[in-house]
Amino acid sequence: MTVEYLTGDCREVLKTLPEKHFNTVVTSPPYWGLRDYQTGTWVGGDPDCPHMRTTKIGKTVKTTTGHQAMHDQGNVVGDAIYKSECPKCGAVREDLQVGLEESPAEYVRTLVRIFREIRRVLRDDGTVWLNLGDSYSSGGRTSTTNQTVRGDKEYGVTRPPVVKGLKQKDLVGIPWRVAFGLQEDGWYLRQDIIWHKPNPMPESVQDRCTKAHEYIFLLSKNKNYYYDNEAIKEEVKQDWGTRDRANGKYHNEGTGLVPHSGLEKSYETKNKRSVWSTKYRSDEEERTHRQGMSKTRGEKLIAIRPNLPSQEDFVKFLRSKTNVKILSESTNIGKTTIEHWFRLDKSGFSYPSRDDWIKISDFINDWSTEYEEINQKMTYEEYHFDDVVTLDKKNKRSVWTVSPKPFKEAHFAVYPTELIEPCVLAGCPKDGHVLDPFGGSGTTGLVADRLGRNATLIELNEDYLEIGTKRILSDAPLFTNMIGVK
Numbered sequence: 001m002t003v004e005y006l007t008g009d010c011r012e013v014l015k016t017l018p019e020k021h022f023n024t025v026v027t028s029p030p031y032w033g034l035r036d037y038q039t040g041t042w043v044g045g046d047p048d049c050p051h052m053r054t055t056k057i058g059k060t061v062k063t064t065t066g067h068q069a070m071h072d073q074g075n076v077v078g079d080a081i082y083k084s085e086c087p088k089c090g091a092v093r094e095d096l097q098v099g100l101e102e103s104p105a106e107y108v109r110t111l112v113r114i115f116r117e118i119r120r121v122l123r124d125d126g127t128v129w130l131n132l133g134d135s136y137s138s139g140g141r142t143s144t145t146n147q148t149v150r151g152d153k154e155y156g157v158t159r160p161p162v163v164k165g166l167k168q169k170d171l172v173g174i175p176w177r178v179a180f181g182l183q184e185d186g187w188y189l190r191q192d193i194i195w196h197k198p199n200p201m202p203e204s205v206q207d208r209c210t211k212a213h214e215y216i217f218l219l220s221k222n223k224n225y226y227y228d229n230e231a232i233k234e235e236v237k238q239d240w241g242t243r244d245r246a247n248g249k250y251h252n253e254g255t256g257l258v259p260h261s262g263l264e265k266s267y268e269t270k271n272k273r274s275v276w277s278t279k280y281r282s283d284e285e286e287r288t289h290r291q292g293m294s295k296t297r298g299e300k301l302i303a304i305r306p307n308l309p310s311q312e313d314f315v316k317f318l319r320s321k322t323n324v325k326i327l328s329e330s331t332n333i334g335k336t337t338i339e340h341w342f343r344l345d346k347s348g349f350s351y352p353s354r355d356d357w358i359k360i361s362d363f364i365n366d367w368s369t370e371y372e373e374i375n376q377k378m379t380y381e382e383y384h385f386d387d388v389v390t391l392d393k394k395n396k397r398s399v400w401t402v403s404p405k406p407f408k409e410a411h412f413a414v415y416p417t418e419l420i421e422p423c424v425l426a427g428c429p430k431d432g433h434v435l436d437p438f439g440g441s442g443t444t445g446l447v448a449d450r451l452g453r454n455a456t457l458i459e460l461n462e463d464y465l466e467i468g469t470k471r472i473l474s475d476a477p478l479f480t481n482m483i484g485v486k
Helices: 010-016 067-072 104-121 174-184 283-290 311-321 325-330 335-341 354-364 369-378 415-426 443-450 461-474
Strands: 002-005 022-025 042-045 053-057 060-064 082-083 092-094 122-132 143-150 153-158 189-195 213-220 243-244 249-251 294-296 303-304 381-384 399-401 435-436 454-459 481-483
Touching: 002 294, 002 443, 002 461, 010 104, 010 454, 022 415, 022 443, 053 174, 104 153, 104 174, 122 174, 122 325, 122 415, 174 189, 311 335, 325 335, 335 454, 354 369, 415 443, 435 443, 443 454, 443 461
Parallel strands: 002 454, 002 481, 022 122, 022 435, 189 399, 435 454
Antiparallel strands: 042 092, 053 060, 053 082, 122 213, 143 153, 189 213, 243 249, 294 303, 303 381
C-alpha cells in the first residue's frame, strides 16, 4: 500500500489532487479556539527583531514582545484589534492555521470552503467521516500551559474568546454549526456518531457533567454511497459480569468468568459524565427486551418466543380477521400500538406483547388451523438466559466507546486507531484510497495501511509531518511505500 504525505495548506494542496479520486475522507480538523500549533511565520523585516505586537482593548493599548506573543499572533483577543505588522521592524505575521479564526462563523465558513474542494476530489459514491469536538465561550483568548515542546517551538493551548451573541460559559456548539453548514452547502448529513471516552480529560467543573464525548459525522456526496455494513458489525456480548467498585471484584456468577483481583476503590464518587449508559447488562438482554420478545422471569430466567411467525404471515392473518378500528374498540388497546401490528414495512412493524396477544386471541376466538399455527409461534417459552441462542453479530451502533490513547510526540488530542478503523472499513473498499486533509500525526494513514488501503495525508505543520512519517514507517516498514515526504 502507498501512504502519501503532502506538506502545505490543505486549501492549496487539495487543488492539485485529481477529481473524483478518493473513496472516503477521514479527518479531524483543528478544533476552533483550542490549540495553537505555531504554524505562523514572520515575513520580511529584521530576522533578529523580537517582533512586537500591539493590541487595543477598549482604551488600553498593550504591547508585548518575543516568543510568547506569537501564541496570540494573528488572532483577535477578546474585543482587541490586532495589527499583524511589527511596529518595530515592519515584519508581517502570516498564519494559515485552521482553528484560530476570530469567530465560530468564520471557522464554519473556512471548513465549508475546504470541503467544497474535498467534494471535488471525492468519488460520487464517497463518504466523509468528520470528527469534531466542542468548546465553551470564555472570557477571552489566552495562552495556557504548553503541552508540547519541539525544538524552539511550543504548541500552546488557547481559550476561545466570548462569542458574539453568546454568554460567558455558553456551549458554542461548534460540531453542529459545522455539520449544518456543510448540509446547507449540499452535503448529505447521514448520521451523528458519539465517540464515548471512558477515560476523558479530567475537569474541575461543578455545574455540569464532565465532558466524555465528541462527535463523528457521517456525510455523503450523494444519496446513494458506498457503505460496507458487514465489515463493521459488532460481536454480541454475552458477559453478564458487572464491576463492583466498592469490593474490587466482578459479579460473575453463572458466567464462567474468573473474578478479577487487585481492583482497588480509588474514590467514593466522581462527577457524572456526559454519556449515560442504559439499564441493560448485555446485548442479549437489551435486544430481547427492546424487540418485545421476552420478559424476565426471576434470576436469569426469561420467557421468550424463539420461533415467531414471519412478519408477512402474521400481518396477513391479522388483516384477514379484523382491522385497527374494530380491534382497538374491542380490546381497549390504543390505535397507535395496534397500527404497528398491521404494517408490512420493516421499520414500523412490531409483534404484540404477551398480554396484548391474549387480548387479541380472546377477541378473535378462532380455533382454525391457521390460528393454531400463529398462536403456537406467538406463545412464550421459558428459558435459562445462558441457553438462549442469539445472533453472533449485530449492526454497529451510533455510540462508539473508545479510550483516547496519548502519543508522547504529539498533543493529547490524537485520536486512537480504534476510532478510525470502522470509518475506513465501512467507507473504503480494499485497495481503495483514503484522504485526510488534516493529517496530523498520521493516524488515518497508519490505519489505512494496516487495513490494505492507500492513503493521502496533507499536513501544514512540518514537525507533525515528521512525526507521522516515522510513526507509519515504524509500524510497517516492509509494506509501506511513503511518497511525497521531504
